[in-house]
Amino acid sequence: MAPRIIATGSYVPEKIVTNDDLSKCMDTSDEWIRTRTGIAERRIAEGEEKTKLLTLMKGASEQALRMAEERFPGSFGREAVDLIIAATCTPDMAFPAMACRLQAALSMEGTAAFDLSLACTGFVAALNTADAFIQSGRYKTVLVVGGDVMSRMLDWEDRNTAVLFGDGAGAAILSGDPRFGGEGREDRGFVDMVMHADGTGEEALHCRAMYFNEKEPAKEYMDGRRVFEFAVRKVPEVIREVLDKAGKTPADVSLYVLHQANYRILESVAKRLSEPMEKFPHNIARYGNTTAGSIPILLDELCREGRFKEGDLICLAGFGGGLSYGAALLYW
Numbered sequence: 001m002a003p004r005i006i007a008t009g010s011y012v013p014e015k016i017v018t019n020d021d022l023s024k025c026m027d028t029s030d031e032w033i034r035t036r037t038g039i040a041e042r043r044i045a046e047g048e049e050k051t052k053l054l055t056l057m058k059g060a061s062e063q064a065l066r067m068a069e070e071r072f073p074g075s076f077g078r079e080a081v082d083l084i085i086a087a088t089c090t091p092d093m094a095f096p097a098m099a100c101r102l103q104a105a106l107s108m109e110g111t112a113a114f115d116l117s118l119a120c121t122g123f124v125a126a127l128n129t130a131d132a133f134i135q136s137g138r139y140k141t142v143l144v145v146g147g148d149v150m151s152r153m154l155d156w157e158d159r160n161t162a163v164l165f166g167d168g169a170g171a172a173i174l175s176g177d178p179r180f181g182g183e184g185r186e187d188r189g190f191v192d193m194v195m196h197a198d199g200t201g202e203e204a205l206h207c208r209a210m211y212f213n214e215k216e217p218a219k220e221y222m223d224g225r226r227v228f229e230f231a232v233r234k235v236p237e238v239i240r241e242v243l244d245k246a247g248k249t250p251a252d253v254s255l256y257v258l259h260q261a262n263y264r265i266l267e268s269v270a271k272r273l274s275e276p277m278e279k280f281p282h283n284i285a286r287y288g289n290t291t292a293g294s295i296p297i298l299l300d301e302l303c304r305e306g307r308f309k310e311g312d313l314i315c316l317a318g319f320g321g322g323l324s325y326g327a328a329l330l331y332w
């Protein structure tokens with residue numbers, strides 16, 4: 001049975017850091033950042049949130065659980081969830097996994113739980129995994145959470161990377177349970193997913209593990225131009241691949257929910273697919289690149305705004321560290 005997304009949630013830290021704020025501590029400007037990336041501000045975790053991605057993931061998950069309870073009163077409860085998958089590359093600890101800590105924080109003992117790490121493609125990879133588990137009949141309802149506190153891995157002296165990222169988390173509940181409308185109708189739920197990686201791209205985008213050298217904090221490194229070129233070539237390719245597999249064309253898609261890394265990347269992907277920008281919703285201006293959080297945060301905003309109509313064909317695509325990239329196609 002093809003699972004559906006039955007609820008979404010998101011959580012971003014309260015603290016807003018504008019481009020002007022950044023230009024006070026590094027050699028950059030609002031004009032440079034806006035024109036090159038489309039970013040105006042981002043949320044940065046501080047205080048307790050800085051040390052606890054858990055706070056962000058818990059906030060996003062609680063919202064999603066509440067939405068599911070409201071949509072299916074009397075039938076949906078936390079006990080319906082039998083697996084939690086957390087996608088992140090900035091976990092609070094080497095172990096336990098974020099998903100296990102989340103399970104305890106949400107009082108959802110009894111579920112299976114594990115993490116998955118694929119940087120900005122993490123959420124798509126987690127969806128892919130959840131979909132496969134549900135389709136195999138192993139699990140029925142999966143809480144998928146994506147989020148990162150990238151600010152703790154940024155080199156605040158490197159204007160090339162520091163201005164691009166923000167912190168945040170998003171969540172989605174996938175279910176194949178008939179009680180939540182998850183039975184396999186042709187025009188509902190996940191249609192197909194495609195994932196790829198090119199491990200030789202490590203030089204272009206990486207961050208060594210936090211525990212590697214205690215004297216020198218782990219910092220992200222990025223070759224911006226190379227990553228840009230990779231994204232504008234591979235994202236349209238993987239979208240076409242998943243569409244071809246499903247016998248669909250770009251025009252059949254109602255909305256493209258893409259990883260939010262750079263507005264110009266979205267424009268370029270739209271152009272290469274010969275699709276209008278109106279089909280590419282974005283929130284990069286407000287949050288920057290929130291790594292594994294970006295797709296589920298946008299998904300949640302669109303869901304709450306009522307932008308998805310029953311039966312709409314939606315395409316999700318992520319890309320980033322790996323160099324990894326993937327796309328998913330689903331009927332809302």
Ligand code: COA
Pocket residue numbers: 027028029032033036037120159160161163222223224225226227228261262289319320321
């Ligand atoms: N403020 C001002 N100047 C900056 C700057 C900043 N924050 N960051 C870099 N620059 C400077 C550089 O030092 C360089 O100067 P130089 O030419 O004197 O050496 C110049 O701006 C770079 O310009 P350019 O290469 O034309 O920038 P760009 O148009 O390629 O944009 C990025 C740079 C990083 C915005 C762009 O390459 C990008 O978005 N790449 C993809 C990044 C990404 O999405 N990563 C995450 C993937 S998940």
